[in-house]
Amino acid sequence: MSDRRVRLVGPAGPDSGGIARYIDAQREHLGDRVDFTVYDVAVDTGSGDRRQFFAALLAAFLDVLLFPLRTRDDVDLAHVHTSHRRSFYQSAPYVLYAAHVRDTPVVLHVHGSSFDTFVAEAPLPLRVFQRAVFGVCERVVVLSPHWADVVGQRVPEERVVVLPNAVDADAYRSDPGADPPRLAFVSNHVERKGIDAFVDAVDTLLEEAATDGRRDDPPFRVDVAGSGPRAHRAEALADRHAAVEYHGYVSDARKRELLSDASVYALPTAAEGLPIAVLEAMAGGNAVVSTPVGAIPSVVDDENGARVTPGDADELAAALGALVESPDRTRELGAESRRRVETRYDWETVGDRLVDLYHEVGRSSA
Numbered sequence: 153m154s155d156r157r158v159r160l161v162g163p164a165g166p167d168s169g170g171i172a173r174y175i176d177a178q179r180e181h182l183g184d185r186v187d188f189t190v191y192d193v194a195v196d197t198g199s200g201d202r203r204q205f206f207a208a209l210l211a212a213f214l215d216v217l218l219f220p221l222r223t224r225d226d227v228d229l230a231h232v233h234t235s236h237r238r239s240f241y242q243s244a245p246y247v248l249y250a251a252h253v254r255d256t257p258v259v260l261h262v263h264g265s266s267f268d269t270f271v272a273e274a275p276l277p278l279r280v281f282q283r284a285v286f287g288v289c290e291r292v293v294v295l296s297p298h299w300a301d302v303v304g305q306r307v308p309e310e311r312v313v314v315l316p317n318a319v320d321a322d323a324y325r326s327d328p329g330a331d332p333p334r335l336a337f338v339s340n341h342v343e344r345k346g347i348d349a350f351v352d353a354v355d356t357l358l359e360e361a362a363t364d365g366r367r368d369d370p371p372f373r374v375d376v377a378g379s380g381p382r383a384h385r386a387e388a389l390a391d392r393h394a395a396v397e398y399h400g401y402v403s404d405a406r407k408r409e410l411l412s413d414a415s416v417y418a419l420p421t422a423a424e425g426l427p428i429a430v431l432e433a434m435a436g437g438n439a440v441v442s443t444p445v446g447a448i449p450s451v452v453d454d455e456n457g458a459r460v461t462p463g464d465a466d467e468l469a470a471a472l473g474a475l476v477e478s479p480d481r482t483r484e485l486g487a488e489s490r491r492r493v494e495t496r497y498d499w500e501t502v503g504d505r506l507v508d509l510y511h512e513v514g515r516s517s518a
Contacts, residue, residue, distance in 0.1 A: 161190075162192075171235065232261065259293060290311070295317060338407055351386060370393075422445065425446050427442075
């Protein structure tokens with residue numbers, strides 16, 4: 153039976169990105185222990201149309217004004233999800249209202265790939281505003297020790313809680329021993345995620361295989377899934393090489409299949425918080441090749457994969473090639489990835505810590 157009543161505030165619409173997926177997972181995995189209500193603050197800013205942008209700005213403003221009318225007073229805690237820039241400005245009124253008007257304890261949960269820049273480059277008025285928002289929060293949740301150092305510039309150390317993202321390990325079939333090895337890139341096809349470096353690296357490896365006389369029988373296969381403005385690069389790669397299959401946008405179920413079938417997952421990203429995609433790949437028993445940005449070094453090292461320089465396609469090709477050529481080693485790395493998810497990043501473990509936090513800072517329901 154639920155003994156904590158928590159209001160989740162954040163973008164919770166079906167197409168609202170990673171925070172919305174996190175909120176969905178909270179409700180799915182903790183709903184039998186926590187009485188959640190959700191206030192969806194997602195707005196559609198369009199794709200560059202000025203009128204749509206200002207319409208979204210007005211909608212966000214109205215959401216703030218209507219918040220007191222659409223929500224109950226009888227909650228023990230407000231759990232507000234935020235990210236950098238616009239997301240922070242949008243979530244701040246809810247934090248301040250809950251703390252100052254409703255006298256409700258607030259947990260602010262920081263996501264986002266560029267929050268470090270948002271803090272480090274803030275001019276004086278923004279620094280003051282950041283301190284005001286953080287200052288009314290009982291706790292600020294961050295994804296790794298790296299992000300604790302970032303937020304620690306604005307928040308006392310005792311209020312910062314490191315709580316990583318989580319996945320449902322049981323939803324993935326862990327079989328690290330794909331034969332032939334399968335490389336996977338499953339993410340948004342945008343420049344930041346490194347799709348260009350991945351395409352160039354795979355091109356290099358398959359051209360080397362062709363030079364060695366293995367054009368018709370390359371030593372690995374490649375699955376690419378996702379969509380976005382750089383998707384044409386993945387489509388062209390599949391057109392050039394029979395060993396590459398481009399799947400386009402895929403459902404969650406299909407994504408889980410691809411990651412469970414793969415043996416190596418690549419995400420050569422330029423900026424991240426703690427990407428759930430990496431944890432999902434680890435749950436599928438993959439060796440992971442990523443970059444030393446954000447919280448990634450806390451989950452990926454030379455015991456379960458490799459880290460390469462963002463944007464360096466040659467370094468990425470060398471790392472992927474080494475794994476393809478050493479299937480036994482790759483299998484060991486994938487098994488370690490799976491073990492880490494089961495012991496550190498599964499919702500059963502992370503969820504317990506989140507519920508403990510609710511009990512620690514939430515006011516009594518009695």
